[in-house]
Amino acid sequence: MPELSLQQALNLALQHACEDDDRVLVFGQDVGTLGGVFRVTDGLKAKFGDRVFDTPLAESAIMGTAVGLAMHGWRPVPEIQFDGFSYPALDQIVNQVARMHYRSRGVLNMPITLRLPSFGGIRAPEHHGESLEALFAHVPGLKVVSPSTPSEGYHLLRQAIADPDPVIFMEPKPRYWQREFFDPSEPVPPVPPGTSRVVRAGKHATLVAWGAMVARCLQVAELAAEDGVELEVVDLRWLKPIDVDGLAASVAKTRRAVVVHEAPLTAGLGAEVSALVTERCFGDLRAPVQRVTGFDVPYPSGALEDEYLPSADRILTAVQTTLEYRRG
Amino acid sequence: MPELSLQQALNLALQHACEDDDRVLVFGQDVGTLGGVFRVTDGLKAKFGDRVFDTPLAESAIMGTAVGLAMHGWRPVPEIQFDGFSYPALDQIVNQVARMHYRSRGVLNMPITLRLPSFGGIRAPEHHGESLEALFAHVPGLKVVSPSTPSEGYHLLRQAIADPDPVIFMEPKPRYWQREFFDPSEPVPPVPPGTSRVVRAGKHATLVAWGAMVARCLQVAELAAEDGVELEVVDLRWLKPIDVDGLAASVAKTRRAVVVHEAPLTAGLGAEVSALVTERCFGDLRAPVQRVTGFDVPYPSGALEDEYLPSADRILTAVQTTLEYRRG
Amino acid sequence: MLVARRLDEEAIALQRQGVFPAYAPAKGQEAAQVGSAAALDLNRDFAFPGYRDIGAAVAMGVDLVAYLATHLNTWHGGLYDPRTSRLAPINAVVGGPVTHAVGWAMGAKLDQTGGAAISYFGDGASSQGDVHEAMNFAGVYQLPVVFFCQNNGWAISVPTERQVAGGSVAARAAGYGIEGHRVDGNDVVAVFEATRAALDRARDGGGPTVIEAMTYRVGPHSTSDDPGRYRTLEDEQAWTDRDPLAVAAKQLSADDVAAAEEHAAAVVREIREGLQASAAPDAAELFSFVYREPTKALLEQQRAWKESLDA
């Protein structure tokens, strides 16, 4: 069983997807000759020739081209180089990618997977640490997914590319070099899009997270366990559709929930998780769902990054708040 | 006291803003000679000459130009012609307008008011009926406001233009021709951004809405009153910052809340309202906050518009649900 | 062309009667639309329209009742099948669909079908960043695509001279190292020939072409527009001499013209009847086509919606 980093696992998933389906195309800025700034597309151009190509520096055209390619029957896997550079392409993503199937009454398929290196934590320049999941999750017609480990990365990327609908695939940058022993050729039981996974069982409270925050929540669960607090950690994975049944099952058991994300608080996806859990589990909940998130400030420069991101301390404080909550 | 439509009230607000501050500039597609497709800028070009001008058809450049004008000390009031055409300008709005003040450590002010005819209900073509408030409210550095009546429109637009920060001003299209008797010259007590208003007092449940949905909620409150149910209707107005104190005060009294908006459910601003109210009022709440919203589908064609938008029936059903709610 | 004109008139009449909530007249642009679309090989080419290209739909033999469903407010993109019609769904984002033509052309090149794409857009659209990005992509990859700009003098109330710096969209082509041609957009034969030449070149690997068809939007921007606010009747009058139908009629016998009128009347009658027979859309379609398979959340919303109907 090989040990693979997330970056290697994603690279392998792309390679296998290209091998299994000769309609798959991989393109974007610097994904060809260079193999991507994170080397996720390394070696693909050599293997698949014209099916892997560099584009000029224009995100809107990258996504618009993907729409046209999909209309011609291709299965595009474009990349936008960094989260914060999605905005120039947002018109294409929202008004075109997400709608062409609808607009054509199901005649034109849009099996587009947008690979988007996402989230913060790597001391990068401005616009390289953003979390856009709330924005994408709000758009009808899109699916959104983010893996938290190399094996998840491999299988979810294969699943996203195979999906007949457009999927925004948010790759957690700080996890690219995280390694795991797993065998990509080993078949996994198929789970439909919109299924979360419990990565640690517990009974006192549920932590809900995705991307790089899953590892942080596991670390928090370790710390809490030392004090006898057993936290259940749910990796939401699919940010649209959201696994409300899975969340409800966990909260029915723990009766308390804390949702953790990097994006700013206001109108972040934590609000949706909070609302959904409360709607489904109001009778069970012993405390309001707590949100531990980035602050309502622009993603800061490296020196302030650790203060911005949900820290283990802030998550533990929220756990304590929910455990000690007394109905006013 | 004159009777003014919302369209006239906004026109007057622009006129008075231009008169009171000679740094105010009004521009956008067709806002000059034509006076705007909704005539909101009618007559301004004749009055203020070069300070009111038509632009080429490019939303990103409209907002980028606004940034540069603000850097030169002007107070830009650009228009984007319709909600759904904001997306091409989103990079400028999120990465530039909302951040230049922050990026420059407070040296460069961005007193930009983006006027955005918004929301649905007028049987318009595709992309002319969207509700983008959740997206804007998620962006640190922006403020977001939407008026529900002509007098509100007048005062909020004056306030938005006077505000030193960028404000997204969402004009409810279906209310443009709604009339009200009021005297714009009558001074109103100043209220800070982020203050909601109770438009109807009640005690059994709180309806929270903005834009065109405020009128619909008032209509629902009338209907409910016939059955002896007294609904409090809160016009949120400021969608960022949100008046959590005002919401909490209302819910402390009614113990039940229903939030209503046109945008799709998932990751809509209703989730934020639900989460905020639950965080603040968990002990008071007798039922989970209900959300009555657009569905998770693209804004449909005119024939299906009434089915998409929150109807009085759907709101009443939610009221009934919250009133009859029994903790499981 | 005559069908396009008469149908356009019918659509305006239907709007006045309240059947259509609004309509964007194409009057004056028939030669540009029909001439260019007639040059397409419907077995392998594909067209990407905006919202004012009914003449292209007519020339391509698209089901016009289904096309007009967009104005009936039945379905935004129209009800015709874009795959068999070779016409993408009606697209209301100015500039947005231009890159789709580029992507489609890239797909055709990769598949070596010999097909070419044509993108319809206006002088106003030429200001959009997407149009530039599209031309640059097409130039870099040498794609079989024709950028067909109908310069009709106006983008709503803004005249071309305050819209297009330099004054010519065709002149932009040189900056991308691609062919650019201006044609008299009211001369259907000239438009046809320029477009056919560009398509042929595209098929032969000659790369993209920009065609700027100089024409005039004789009617209002849409039935809600009031051109009197931004142009004079004389402005409009100046173009009546150049009416594309009049230009074409000169090359035809009176008999031919009469026959064409008769044909157009028959087609319009058929379409009028088709529109009258059009069913209102099934409200349950509100939840259709969002994904290939509806999500659980959507099914749940649909269920709640049905319940509220029954209540």
Added chain:
Amino acid sequence: MLVARRLDEEAIALQRQGVFPAYAPAKGQEAAQVGSAAALDLNRDFAFPGYRDIGAAVAMGVDLVAYLATHLNTWHGGLYDPRTSRLAPINAVVGGPVTHAVGWAMGAKLDQTGGAAISYFGDGASSQGDVHEAMNFAGVYQLPVVFFCQNNGWAISVPTERQVAGGSVAARAAGYGIEGHRVDGNDVVAVFEATRAALDRARDGGGPTVIEAMTYRVGPHSTSDDPGRYRTLEDEQAWTDRDPLAVAAKQLSADDVAAAEEHAAAVVREIREGLQASAAPDAAELFSFVYREPTKALLEQQRAWKESLDA
């Protein structure tokens, strides 16, 4: 120029020492940056940089310790005062700030200050829709703005010939009816003169100009980049003869060069010390500058954050 070069070398050294997490070297582009910025009138003009324009900052007399704060990861936009420096905050969105220069130029024109704006961007940036929209706006309104493109051969791994259809950014200008010039970007005098002429024309109401300075990014895209993956050493070697410093040195006496080196060394030393003395940012600044006045919600978040620190 020499200051720019030596400072660039120092920055790379600081990155290797772990002081800077990353840096985007400007080596090879000094003549383009210094020559153009030296042409500005700092009393009335204003410059809009990207992230690789340290030479412009040097020539404009910007506080360089404050400028380098962006690479120290202290503050994204740098710590210099953009208003007094006449240099907008460092901007990492490729293409994004080009329309700001247009807006600023419009502001200057409205205020009749005689000021002109200069926008710095790369060959890669020229593919962005925003750059097209900016040039079109500038052409329509005839604004006093200079679009200064440093064509340094590469956008990360993509060479200009696979980026810029037609091969020349300057050639795009004609399509907007505006002036466009290519200059030898490694000849500081040629750059200076072309820029000064464009600025003068702009002030006189002559409208915008596109200047394409042909140069070469001698170093990697950033210190995290590995150019060996996409170009050969020979490629790079071909440009060493044309090193802008070597070109300039030919026009100077040995004494002048020695004096310049001495000056540069002193400046770099001072900056090194300044950087060493730089305080880490106050963590409480996390909540600063988001709005003119913090909102209640932000104050609440700041309070909670402080509590979690104290806990």
